[in-house]
Amino acid sequence: SQELEQSPQSLIVQEGKNLTINCTSSKTLYGLYWYKQKYGEGLIFLMMLQKGGEEKSHEKITAKLDEKKQQSSLHITASQPSHAGIYLCGADSGGATNKLIFGTGTLLAVQP
Amino acid sequence: KAGVTQTPRYLIKTRGQQVTLSCSPISGHRSVSWYQQTPGQGLQFLFEYFSETQRNKGNFPGRFSGRQFSNSRSEMNVSTLELGDSALYLCASSSFVGQGETQYFGPGTRLLVL
Numbered sequence: 001s002q003e004l005e006q007s008p009q010s011l012i013v014q015e016g017k018n019l020t021i022n023c024t025s026s027k028t029l030y031g032l033y034w035y036k037q038k039y040g041e042g043l044i045f046l047m048m049l050q051k052g053g054e055e056k057s058h059e060k061i062t063a064k065l066d067e068k069k070q071q072s073s074l075h076i077t078a079s080q081p082s083h084a085g086i087y088l089c090g091a092d093s094g095g096a097t098n099k100l101i102f103g104t105g106t107l108l109a110v111q112p
Numbered sequence: 113k114a115g116v117t118q119t120p121r122y123l124i125k126t127r128g129q130q131v132t133l134s135c136s137p138i139s140g141h142r143s144v145s146w147y148q149q150t151p152g153q154g155l156q157f158l159f160e161y162f163s164e165t166q167r168n169k170g171n172f173p174g175r176f177s178g179r180q181f182s183n184s185r186s187e188m189n190v191s192t193l194e195l196g197d198s199a200l201y202l203c204a205s206s207s208f209v210g211q212g213e214t215q216y217f218g219p220g221t222r223l224l225v226l
Contacts (some may be wrong), residue, residue, distance in 0.1 A: 031211045042116075042202060043217040050212055088155065092211045097168045098145050098204075100215065102155040 004103035023089035031092035116218035137205030144186040
């Protein structure tokens with residue numbers, strides 16, 4: 001079965017610093033989703049990547065899917081306290097289903 | 113459009129009781145999926161419904177069940193509650209079923225079993 005590993009597990013950065021979160025899959029990714037979660041709340045959709053080499057940006061967040069479609073990265077530029085939360089990557093499990101396989105998450109704290 | 117809504121937001125139950133959680137998808141969305149989130153296991157898929165039919169089921173005991181109504185609203189039921197059922201239950205909706213279909217999540221229902 002497919003597994004997603006995220007690194008680092010947690011991250012503390014000073015406001016204004018850049019950071020990168022990685023998501024590595026044990027199998028080829030056919031759809032990779034990035035979500036953000038505030039503790040104890042629902043998941044907020046950030047971006048979805050499907051094609052090898054694809055890159056998407058929204059405000060100060062950029063997500064990339066490598067050419068081999070087994071690794072994705074999420075990069076935040078000039079971090080702000082509002083970026084704090086848990087970042088989760090999720091992968092399409094394949095077939096005619098919406099089931100997502102999720103990584104273990106990365107906890108991000110941004111110090112003012 | 114209004115987002116995915118879940119009720120209730122918080123629940124406290126005792127072992128052996130049963131519970132029903134409700135999810136209203138985004139207007140026009142016909143697919144609803146349920147996930148359980150715990151600190152130890154992370155996010156795990158429970159089941160998925162489309163047009164009132166269960167399309168997929170995760171590896172959970174039969175105590176966990178669900179259904180979807182003709183208006184796409186969905187409910188999940190947990191019978192004979194155990195302490196380990198304490199979790200955040202999240203539902204997600206999407207327009208259709210298949211790869212590349214973005215799922216939008218609700219705020220979750222926090223269940224505490226005492």
